[in-house]
Amino acid sequence: AQRVTQPEKLLSVFKGAPVELKCNYSYSGSPELFWYVQYSRQRLQLLLRHISRESIKGFTADLNKGETSFHLKKPFAQEEDSAMYYCALPPFGNEKLTFGTGTRLTIIP
């Protein structure tokens, strides 16, 4: 079964400092991964997907198949980045959309 691991439940970073949210996955095929974000009092929403190779709100994520990782990075944290972040593997076959346990990111002013 596919699995996603986010080792950090909480992460605090000073404004302007670099941010890295860790995500490791277990998947037998060729994965596509997502990062979801939930800002305070808002619904969970897609932040970015690896296949798009996009940068959203300054965040990027690179799939490293050797390390089975998909860490989320941003060079300079902003206060509005404070939120709950979830890494996810999409559904494939009978596998469900699988989320990690999430990391709560707090940006310290």
Added chain:
Amino acid sequence: GAGVSQSPSNKVTEKGKDVELRCDPISGHTALYWYRQSLGQGLEFLIYFQGNSAPDKSGLPSDRFSAERTGGSVSTLTIQRTQQEDSAVYLCASSYGLAAKGYFGPGTRLTVL
């Protein structure tokens, strides 16, 4: 177009009562998911539908929890004989096709007194 909707947005109930939570997915989305979000617990998978069938019910916490989906659309999550530990935000999401992103509803906040 309309996104995923859930009702009610808030539900307060007494311990021992039954509750029904409803999810209206995005039209045409074949997959529908129920998750539970508790304070400090992240997202807990409950059940997943592909069409009207549920290939994976492994996340349902107990036999007090059940869910159904009819017509490949609306889904209802039922919790019987609610307990205080059932208090959480129940999230529904839908997606279409393989490697498709999930769209989430706003959630139903359930409080069991």
